[in-house]
Amino acid sequence: MSEEENIDKEHRRIETLKKLRILDTEQEQLFDTITRGVCRVFSVPISLISLIDESRQWFKSHTGLSTRQTPREDAFCRYALELESVLVVNDALEDERFRNNPLVTGSPFIRFYAGAPIIVEGHVLGTLCAIDSEPRALSDREAFILENFAKVAADAMVMRKAMLDAKDM
Secondary structure, three states: OOOHHHHHHHHHHHHHHHHHHHHHHHHHHHHHHHHHHHHHHHHOOEEEEEOOOOOEEEEEEEEEEOOOOEEEEHHHHHHHHOOOEEEEEOOOHHHOOOOOOHHHOOOOOOOOOEEEEEEEOOEEEEEEEEEEEOOOOHHOOOOHHHHHHHHHHHHHHHHHHHHHHHHHH
């Protein structure tokens, strides 16, 4: 894909994200239920619904982490934007892309990351991720479960937008 095509694709992705009217909104129980479920099912201390805009990774839901956003350049999630499957980092200290990341070398000391893409209208807007401070692996079964949780998150975003649009009529 040419640089121009990549820029156009990123523009359409950002427009799709903005159309959802979800950025910088309050926490909502449905999304928090999803991240709490991921923490429980995968026995991880952190789960996030993260969305990537032009400059940051913003968390619609953040179980086990108090911050609401990080710079885009620090986001593990940004590597998942080109994928349509789960991005798995078994040990971030062993991965060239992440070993010097401030989220690995400092709090929350990420070692394991699994992020399933949140796809709306064919665009990866972010991820639903499971994070641990210990290295680990992800089975095919677990990847399937995480992908399905991410589909629920994507569907919830679309339904949320439809409800907002109906109210505006």
